[in-house]
Amino acid sequence: MRSLEELIFWPRARWLAWRHGMGRVIALVALRPSLIQALVSFSALFLVLLWVLVRLGLGYGFEWEVLLVPLIGGLLLWLFMQSDQVAICEGGALMGSFALPMRPFRIRWSEVDPTTITFVTPYKRVFDAIAPGAESLQQMSSARRGPSHGQTALCFAGPLIRAAALGRLTMNEYMNTVHGGHLWCAGVGDRRVDKTRRALLKAWAPLLGPNLPRLEQQLAAPVRLADDPRAAAEQLPGFVPPWR
Numbered sequence: 001m002r003s004l005e006e007l008i009f010w011p012r013a014r015w016l017a018w019r020h021g022m023g024r025v026i027a028l029v030a031l032r033p034s035l036i037q038a039l040v041s042f043s044a045l046f047l048v049l050l051w052v053l054v055r056l057g058l059g060y061g062f063e064w065e066v067l068l069v070p071l072i073g074g075l076l077l078w079l080f081m082q083s084d085q086v087a088i089c090e091g092g093a094l095m096g097s098f099a100l101p102m103r104p105f106r107i108r109w110s111e112v113d114p115t116t117i118t119f120v121t122p123y124k125r126v127f128d129a130i131a132p133g134a135e136s137l138q139q140m141s142s143a144r145r146g147p148s149h150g151q152t153a154l155c156f157a158g159p160l161i162r163a164a165a166l167g168r169l170t171m172n173e174y175m176n177t178v179h180g181g182h183l184w185c186a187g188v189g190d191r192r193v194d195k196t197r198r199a200l201l202k203a204w205a206p207l208l209g210p211n212l213p214r215l216e217q218q219l220a221a222p223v224r225l226a227d228d229p230r231a232a233a234e235q236l237p238g239f240v241p242p243w244r
Helices: 004-019 035-041 043-057 064-080 125-130 190-218 229-234
Strands: 025-030 085-089 092-096 105-108 118-121 153-158 182-187
Touching: 004 025, 004 085, 004 092, 025 190, 085 190, 092 182, 118 190, 125 229
Parallel strands: none
Antiparallel strands: 025 085, 085 092, 092 105, 118 153, 153 182
16 A cells, blocks of 8 residues: 555656656655654644634634645645655666655666665664765765655665756765766665565566576665664675775
């Protein structure tokens, strides 16, 4: 059963996959916003509700229709903040946000090294593993815009950010894989690992043929990243740490 987020973004994911020649969408995985993101999105609604309660306590009347504005605004902001979304297609993956006017990144399977496709956990350690210290946020995959609150993430070595961008690119480019590309990561959450695994195996089956069991073994269980950032960086397949 698809989540509310997946139902909302499914039509646009299918349209983008068709427009960019990615084939059929096998699965859409959307990581739900964290509690902090939800509180920020609906903060205006909370304030209006507080104002309503005060007015009612003082005996004043109130038009309940006023609540529609912050409610709709909060819902739109909540959808906009969902940056961890992955559409696994027959010809590749769309990673990023599907909320208008955002555009996800297009990554074709021909640009991905299948030996680097893996699940990692916990997701928050990827930040420090990719670039320990203040530069970590700049080194993260551009498919990531929100905080890494999900426990499990999908990672693989793919193309450069500029090659995968569907729209105007305003961020720095980083080459941090053995193939001169970029390490792409996106949260899928613990509950959606099985769904993501099945979709990846289905997408790669025609490409790998008899070598598919190797990918199946890679995706059998998430790699638990070490507490030490340098040790965790060595656990990311295909990734070249900046200190090498």
